[in-house]
Amino acid sequence: MPTSTVENYLKAILVHSSDKDAVVATGTLAEALGVTPGTITTMVKSMAARGLLEHQPREGVRLTAEGRAVALAVVRKHRLIETFLVQVLKMDWKEVHEEAEALEHALSDRVLLRIDAILGHPTSDPHGDPIPSPKAPALDRGKGATLATCEVQRPLRVERILDQSPPFLEFIQRTGLKPGARVRVRERDHTSGIVRCELKEGEATLGLPEAAKIDVRPL
Amino acid sequence: MPTSTVENYLKAILVHSSDKDAVVATGTLAEALGVTPGTITTMVKSMAARGLLEHQPREGVRLTAEGRAVALAVVRKHRLIETFLVQVLKMDWKEVHEEAEALEHALSDRVLLRIDAILGHPTSDPHGDPIPSPKAPALDRGKGATLATCEVQRPLRVERILDQSPPFLEFIQRTGLKPGARVRVRERDHTSGIVRCELKEGEATLGLPEAAKIDVRPL
DNA sequence: ATTTTGTCTTTGATTAATCAAATACTCGTT
DNA sequence: AACGAGTATTTGATTAATCAAAGACAAAAT
Secondary structure, eight states: OOOHHHHHHHHHHHHHOOSTTOOBOHHHHHHHHTSOHHHHHHHHHHHHHTTSEEEETTTEEEEOHHHHHHHHHHHHHHHHHHHHHHHTSOOOTTTHHHHHHHHTTTOOHHHHHHHHHHTTSOSBOTTSOBOOOTTOOOOOOOOSEETTTSOTTOEEEEEEESOOOHHHHHHHHHHTOOTTOEEEEEEEETTTTEEEEEETTEEEEEEHHHHTTEEEEEO | OOOHHHHHHHHHHHHHOOSTTOOBOHHHHHHHHTSOHHHHHHHHHHHHHTTSEEEETTTEEEEOHHHHHHHHHHHHHHHHHHHHHHHTSOOOTTTHHHHHHHHTTTOOHHHHHHHHHHTTSOSBOTTSOBOOOTTOOOOOOOOSEETTTSOTTOEEEEEEESOOOHHHHHHHHHHTOOTTOEEEEEEEETTTTEEEEEETTEEEEEEHHHHTTEEEEEO
16 A cells, blocks of 8 residues: 555656656656655655665666556546546636645545546546546557647647646636637747747737647647 | 644544543543554644643543634534535445545545535535534534433434444444434343334344444434 | 766654553552 | 552654755766
């Protein structure tokens, strides 16, 4: 039975493994989890001893099959909870992330099963992130286009929002750039660093780093 | 921000204060919480330092106003969660207690508010236990009659089940002695220690200590 | 080849929660 | 008044998670 701290470490490693068995630097984890580097080293050693990951000193860490399975289960739980909070409890899009952060460590599989059934076995959460299946196949990283890389003038649909922070989600909501919305890039200027998009509700302008947080797919 | 351990200690003290400002012995708490007496003494001292309770050495503990408020909030959360799990997630009566035990420490007030609204502000949970109001008026202890003390032959209604352990609830379900059911004591024998009741579904026989766990009210 | 820089690991402490075992207290009996 | 039984408290350790600061290393710069 991993503690919630261990679950959070595993989740962070999974999310920062750009693909398959990528090695994640301990510094990256320290940053992501908001603890000092020394803490990461200590935790990582004890988790390696438990068989949840491999640690090559001064290189980084890689999840074992077991660690990956636990991490995927936590992510699945998180995203199902978010979906449930929005669809059933009618909570606000912007606040569910932190709620799910706490609940994902307390909710039993029994309850999760009921939630999954009531939601009709959804495959993506309100932010457009895929919900890993219980049999734990990979969670695919957004490898398609974003508003920062897509073709200009092409009609697109917003697929996924890669930043769950309340202020960013607030902006997304205000502009209407939510998953499912139709959008088209009108202008992208690498000198000024801005992207101007057109959507049903009007126009939205955002910076390139912000545009890179919005996955899109050509229609 | 009390830890979940502190919340559990407060809840246990509240539940074992037979009324108002009763003093609870540390030994009682050790028993209830499943830890050694020494642990209780240590925890109790630190909680007293935080102002959650008063501790008279070798006497017992008493909740302060603040400790009582926290304890009532936890109990309220617990019972609303149980009700939600049964009514909305259609979970089994018998398994919701332990689920709520974990969830009560992770669920935010924001989510609780939504749950309360969706349930229509209920005043008692599936076991018939009263749900303390948010303004924290007392939770009344079952001071009425039980199947062990009520008048024989009088028509009654089951009010509340005072033991949430799965085996006992299993028995309650099997016999139909659930809150709301109509029942009548046919025979109570203090020599053999048994109580025979009649209800719509037939007859149920149980021991006196068990009968004392079922609150009833005359119709 | 040496130095510098930036990242990682170690070391020594701290806090919360817990136990086992030793000690101390209080009450009811003799 | 002294004793013994039953509780309660102390004491000394342990585990998980964390920090600050010191030390070690590797890769880039000179």
